[in-house]
Amino acid sequence: MAESTTAIALDRPRSPRRPAARRSNFELYSWLFMRISGLALVVLVLGHLFIMNILDGGVHRINFAFVAGRWSSPFWQFWDLLMLWLAQLHGGNGLRTIIDDYARKGSTRFWLKMLLYVSMAVILVLGTLVIFTFDPNI
Amino acid sequence: MAAPATAEPTTHPSGVPAPEGSVDVTVKIQRFNPEQDSEPHWESYDIPALPTDRVLNLLINIKSYIDGSLAFRRSCAHGICGSDAMQINGVNRLACKVLVKDLLAKKGKTTITVAPLKGLPLLKDLYVDMEPFFEAYRSIKPYLIAYGNEPTRERIQSPADRERFDDTTKCILCAACTTSCPVYWADGTYFGPAAIVNAHRFIFDSRDEAAEERLDILNDAEGVWRCRTTFNCTDACPRGIEVTKAIQEVKRALLFRRV
Ligand code: HEM
Ligand code: SF4
Ligand code: FES
Numbered sequence: 001m002a003e004s005t006t007a008i009a010l011d012r013p014r015s016p017r018r019p020a021a022r023r024s025n026f027e028l029y030s031w032l033f034m035r036i037s038g039l040a041l042v043v044l045v046l047g048h049l050f051i052m053n054i055l056d057g058g059v060h061r062i063n064f065a066f067v068a069g070r071w072s073s074p075f076w077q078f079w080d081l082l083m084l085w086l087a088q089l090h091g092g093n094g095l096r097t098i099i100d101d102y103a104r105k106g107s108t109r110f111w112l113k114m115l116l117y118v119s120m121a122v123i124l125v126l127g128t129l130v131i132f133t134f135d136p137n138i
Numbered sequence: 139m140a141a142p143a144t145a146e147p148t149t150h151p152s153g154v155p156a157p158e159g160s161v162d163v164t165v166k167i168q169r170f171n172p173e174q175d176s177e178p179h180w181e182s183y184d185i186p187a188l189p190t191d192r193v194l195n196l197l198i199n200i201k202s203y204i205d206g207s208l209a210f211r212r213s214c215a216h217g218i219c220g221s222d223a224m225q226i227n228g229v230n231r232l233a234c235k236v237l238v239k240d241l242l243a244k245k246g247k248t249t250i251t252v253a254p255l256k257g258l259p260l261l262k263d264l265y266v267d268m269e270p271f272f273e274a275y276r277s278i279k280p281y282l283i284a285y286g287n288e289p290t291r292e293r294i295q296s297p298a299d300r301e302r303f304d305d306t307t308k309c310i311l312c313a314a315c316t317t318s319c320p321v322y323w324a325d326g327t328y329f330g331p332a333a334i335v336n337a338h339r340f341i342f343d344s345r346d347e348a349a350e351e352r353l354d355i356l357n358d359a360e361g362v363w364r365c366r367t368t369f370n371c372t373d374a375c376p377r378g379i380e381v382t383k384a385i386q387e388v389k390r391a392l393l394f395r396r397v
Contacts, residue, residue, distance in 0.1 A: 027363035
């Protein structure tokens, strides 16, 4: 096309450099994971909010004893563990998408993702540790 | 520039002939001359327009009677060639398919804003460099691929098999969909709706044998999984193609590995 030759040096945010297809199903599985974890989170998060904020007395009755009581049951331990992992991976993967959207430079992309992955790992490890090692008698 | 004095249409102060029944409108156009301007700016033109005019008529009138340097693409003027997609009042439309009567203000004077497509490099006034768009189109292999010996008869197809990709055969490659997509605005390496529409046209064609290849291409990081189901593309398509649905059908084909 002739017209692309004469224009002055314009910003070309779209100059395409297309690497060969990687033949990986990662994006497919992460797409699927967003829908499945989203469905599970509807129950987990809304249930959590309902119990903590609305059910008899709501937020005013929450204290150390209340949490200790709940976590003495494997059911609520499992509920909170699942919610922690799903919300963290779901939210983290969502943020990964947003970084891919908006970061223009390869290095910005890389460092933002590193920050994201490290913070995800810290929260996952810390949260899991607390749920499993919680001692109601301290 | 004075318009030739003819008997019938009276001449408006702008120099544009004003036929009977015309109303005054303001056309606000984003102008950019790469040889003079460092960035685009808006310019307004008060001209007469018939309610039955298309926005393309207004652009042609401005170019013919007011400023010959106004640059835009158009060819067929009948919604077939796909040259004149642009942003009209903020949405992507073909200038040759939008009627002035649909843009008239309920009361007061009408302003029609016209800007080039977003997300492709601006070259001048209302036209952009389409090359990144066509690069994405070419990379999904938009042609029939068949292996083995060529048949001696025509490649027969049942009406039901034809129906599966009928919608996506209508694409005129105007780029209205791709340049309405927020993911494409942010990330220009995303293939974009139009490339997926044209991949769909061959993936679901029973005579084509390269569905697998195209699905692999669209399974990649910049492929269909970038789509966030915004529906801007479906809203923009001047051919009424259900673009988002086509993208969803490609996702499903990948998910179940079945065409
Ligand atoms: C209440 C249940 C939830 C459902 C049904 C849900 C569903 C979804 C779905 C389907 C997507 C993908 C959108 C797309 O690709 O088009 C998504 C994206 C996302 N979700 Fe959730 N989600 C839920 C809760 C959460 C929670 C608790 C968080 C935060 C921890 C979160 C953070 C995100 C983020 C950051 C994105 C990316 C947004 C984007 O793609 O622009 N979601 N969600
Ligand atoms: S799908 Fe519609 S909007 Fe997109 S390029 Fe084709 S005709 Fe234009
Ligand atoms: S000029 Fe051909 S589609 Fe509008």
